[in-house]
Amino acid sequence: MGAFLEKPKVEKHSESGVTPSGIKYALSSMQGWRVEMEDAHTALLTVEGFPSWSFFGVYDGHAGSGVSARCSTSLLPAILEQIAPIQEISEDFSETGPISNAIRSGFLQLDEAMRQLPEIQTGQDRSGSTAICCLVTKKHLFFANCGDSRAVLSRGGKVALSTYDHKPINPAEKERIQKAGGSVMIQRVNGSLAVSRALGDYEYKQNSGRGQCEQLVSPEPEITALEISEDDEFAVLACDGVWDVMTSEEVCDFVRHELRTNPDLESICSHLVDVCLYKGSRDNMSVVLIVFSGGPTVDEKSVQERKAVDDYIRTKVKEVFALGTTELSEMLITLAEDSFVMGSLPSGVGIHAKRSLVEAELKLLNPNNTENNC
Secondary structure (H helix, E strand, C coil), rough: CCCEEEEEEEEEEEEEEEEECCCEEEEEEEEEEEEEEEEEEEEECCCCEEEEEEEEEEEEEEEHHHHHHHHHHHHHHHHHHHHCCCCCCCCCCCCCHHHHHHHHHHHHHHHHHHHHCCHHHHCCCCEEEEEEEEECCCCEEEEEEECCCCEEECCCCCCEEEEECCCCHHHHHHHHHHHCCEEECCECCCCCEEECCCCCHHHHHHCCCCCHHCCCECCCCCCEECCCCCCEEEEEEECCHHHHCCCHHHHHHHHHHHCCCCHHHHHHHHHHHHHHHHCCCCCCEEEEEEEECCCCCCCHHHEEEHHHHHHHHHHHHHHHHHHHCCCHHHHHHHCCHHHHCCCCCCCCCCCHHHHHHHHHHHHHCCCCHHHHCC
């Protein structure tokens, strides 16, 4: 079930870029409280053989980082191998069409190929990984989900897509597990594994009487194909370290709020990861943000409103500090009771969105207090 550090590792890996078609992306990942960083990711601005396409993915490893690392380099080539024979890929982009089928087949092919690796065969590597991916073509978005990482799409100011988390307690997943000879205890496969679909995890794929997608843990992804709309704002791909503490709607509200005041997508992803840590996430955290042409842009009114709130918080911190409140936790509680501050922040995030600002102000006022230097 994972082990934890005494103090979280908060250093991040972040990057960003722009595709040839003008789609912007950024990502940020943090090890957090876990003893090992088991997440991996893919961010390709162009796809080999399809220069107008791009591909993004987040892979949440467990019991090691071997499978997640292989997915980050090998999943797209496996998918492209299945796409290559398709003669007219523009004819059918529906969820049951050839591209969707190729993505599904790519997942299954990679899972079979990794099973044959020496370190897997000997049991040296017993890891597994979820996968949440987005293939962006000229006219369509293909989301592929295997496990409990998740993708959300914001379209026209609302959540237009939130992928389905594959958990053992879900009725269809539980039925498959039981038919394969397993059980669901404490919401886990055989009381151990918290996801019901994943790549790798071959100890849960040993029933010779059932097919590849009928095992205790299935490598089969769910594919959602959507035609690109001018109302598309952004998509977020993230592991469950994010979704454990924020809902799909809360993440979209947060990103939309940030995009109106901050042009730096890396900074937005980094801030989201920090907020999840502050909200109590104990897992590795990885976020990929994909911003389309219809995404919110920085506007002066929002920038000025944000500046006014930040200035107010700085003043409030000084006032409350002067009254004897010197600890960060107490200061945050006080600010969380301020209607002006809370009314300006995205839903579900609250004062956590301003924790870094409050912490910085307290350090200036009381630099010798090591309790606040976290």
